[in-house]
Amino acid sequence: QKSSPAQTEFYQAVEEVLDSLAPVLDEDSRFCKHSIIERMVEPERQIMFRVAWVDDNGDVQVNKGYRVEFNSALGPYKGGIRFHPSVNASIIKFLGFEQVLKNALTGLPLGGGKGGANFDPKGKSDGEIMRFCQAFMSELYRHIGPTTDVPAGDIGVGAREIGYMFGQYKKLTNRFDGVLTGKDLLWGGSLVRKEATGYGCVYFAEHMLEGNNDSLEGKECLVSGSGNVAIYTIEKLLELGAKPVTCSDSSGTIYQKSGIDVKSLKQVKEVEQGRLSDYAKRHPDAEYISRDSYPDDGHAVWRVAGQLAFPCATQNELTSADAKALLDNGCIAVCEGANMPCTADAADVLLKAKIAYAPGKAANAGGVATSQLEMAQNASMQRWTFQEVDHKLKDIMQGIYQRTRDTAAELEQPTNFILGANVAGFRRVADAMIQQGVV
Numbered sequence: 001q002k003s004s005p006a007q008t009e010f011y012q013a014v015e016e017v018l019d020s021l022a023p024v025l026d027e028d029s030r031f032c033k034h035s036i037i038e039r040m041v042e043p044e045r046q047i048m049f050r051v052a053w054v055d056d057n058g059d060v061q062v063n064k065g066y067r068v069e070f071n072s073a074l075g076p077y078k079g080g081i082r083f084h085p086s087v088n089a090s091i092i093k094f095l096g097f098e099q100v101l102k103n104a105l106t107g108l109p110l111g112g113g114k115g116g117a118n119f120d121p122k123g124k125s126d127g128e129i130m131r132f133c134q135a136f137m138s139e140l141y142r143h144i145g146p147t148t149d150v151p152a153g154d155i156g157v158g159a160r161e162i163g164y165m166f167g168q169y170k171k172l173t174n175r176f177d178g179v180l181t182g183k184d185l186l187w188g189g190s191l192v193r194k195e196a197t198g199y200g201c202v203y204f205a206e207h208m209l210e211g212n213n214d215s216l217e218g219k220e221c222l223v224s225g226s227g228n229v230a231i232y233t234i235e236k237l238l239e240l241g242a243k244p245v246t247c248s249d250s251s252g253t254i255y256q257k258s259g260i261d262v263k264s265l266k267q268v269k270e271v272e273q274g275r276l277s278d279y280a281k282r283h284p285d286a287e288y289i290s291r292d293s294y295p296d297d298g299h300a301v302w303r304v305a306g307q308l309a310f311p312c313a314t315q316n317e318l319t320s321a322d323a324k325a326l327l328d329n330g331c332i333a334v335c336e337g338a339n340m341p342c343t344a345d346a347a348d349v350l351l352k353a354k355i356a357y358a359p360g361k362a363a364n365a366g367g368v369a370t371s372q373l374e375m376a377q378n379a380s381m382q383r384w385t386f387q388e389v390d391h392k393l394k395d396i397m398q399g400i401y402q403r404t405r406d407t408a409a410e411l412e413q414p415t416n417f418i419l420g421a422n423v424a425g426f427r428r429v430a431d432a433m434i435q436q437g438v439v
């Protein structure tokens with residue numbers, strides 16, 4: 001029952017999952033008897049808190065902080081922290097709900113959670129970022145721990161922010177715990193964690209194409225976003241012989257027919273913390289489409305011709321008009337690097353077209369899976385090589401692909417990977433909840 005009209009994104013995510021689960025619920029009466037759905041849509045715990053900090057002018061600023069500890073049936077709560085002005089309770093709840101099923105789908109011992117704040121890191125000085133992170137952790141530290149809740153990064157939270165939060169956690173608790181993932185390599189981070197979501201997304205796409213007797217070789221790819229997930233999606237696509245021709249940020253889109261120059265993109269975004277307009281200035285052959293000239297019903301990036309699409313920016317960034325444009329232009333696969341980037345209508349269009357379509361909870365699970373590998377290294381005080389972690393990531397992505405594909409086939413809708421991912425994740429969480437009793 002929808003009790004709050006303001007939880008749009010959360011209801012969107014839940015509705016998609018419930019649509020998928022109908023046949024499974026009819027099949028197995030235990031799920032109804034144990035009120036699994038009613039329990040799964042209600043977070044185990046939601047923490048909302050004030051984050052007060054002092055800006056460079058000496059003025060006090062106040063933001064809203066959140067941590068939703070959604071479900072711990074399979075392991076400690078695990079999921080990222082997002083700093084973006086659009087963050088609200090609905091967005092954190094939708095992300096937490098998706099995270100529960102995603103983490104289950106990896107086959108790893110991970111529960112699901114998510115957190116964040118409506119803080120805008122853009123234009124803030126390094127000192128302001130540090131003071132904000134410290135203020136955020138001053139409340140969060142009492143709720144997290146290496147076996148209770150282990151946050152990571154997400155939009156607006158990268159290695160720098162994780163560092164400032166970890167420093168404050170350590171100061172407050174006097175403990176050097178593996179309580180956050182995405183840490184710097186110097187002090188407990190894992191190789192491949194930075195690359196994992198993007199690389200994993202491309203590994204998943206590779207499997208989907210192979211399943212259709214096709215490959216990435218020579219495919220023109222449309223990528224949105226230019227943050228962590230987008231950059232490493234582009235890097236892996238290039239490495240495997242595909243040609244990413246777009247990327248975007250919230251101000252505009254780059255279209256570069258000759259292929260995105262990932263080295264230069266990293267320099268602009270990771271080293272200089274710049275904008276794609278700066279990238280365009282260095283690449284006269286790249287077209288820069290400013291946000292003002294986007295189509296009214298969608299996003300410029302999806303109007304470019306390409307065979308594969310990788311939405312890697314944010315939720316609801318690909319509309320039904322965008323989905324139709326992709327199909328008209330010959331797109332054969334959509335692989336979601338971001339969480340819920342397709343609107344519900346867009347997902348319907350792609351499903352009806354029966355093209356290869358991977359939902360985020362399957363395709364972008366490489367990030368959280370590698371976070372678990374970071375936790376395992378921290379707990380055993382070991383350090384694995386790049387090749388070892390990458391190898392494990394590849395195995396995990398293959399497992400996620402097979403579980404998703406096999407479940408979709410078992411339910412007699414072999415092209416419906418949304419169904420396959422939702423049901424495969426749900427079954428693991430539901431069985432664990434039943435075994436653990438009514439708590």
Ligand code: NDP
Nearest residue numbers: 154155156197225226227228229249250313314338339367
């Ligand atoms: P980053 O902050 O590194 O990058 C986000 C990118 O998306 C930026 O290019 C940003 O542009 C753009 N963007 C963000 N919000 C908007 C918006 N409202 N409108 C238009 N563009 C926007 O985040 P990540 O790359 O880490 O995350 C991207 C997506 O992937 C998110 O959906 C996240 O939840 C998901 N994800 C991330 C994982 C990870 O390991 N990092 C793991 C699994 C999923 P600008 O700079 O202009 O804001």
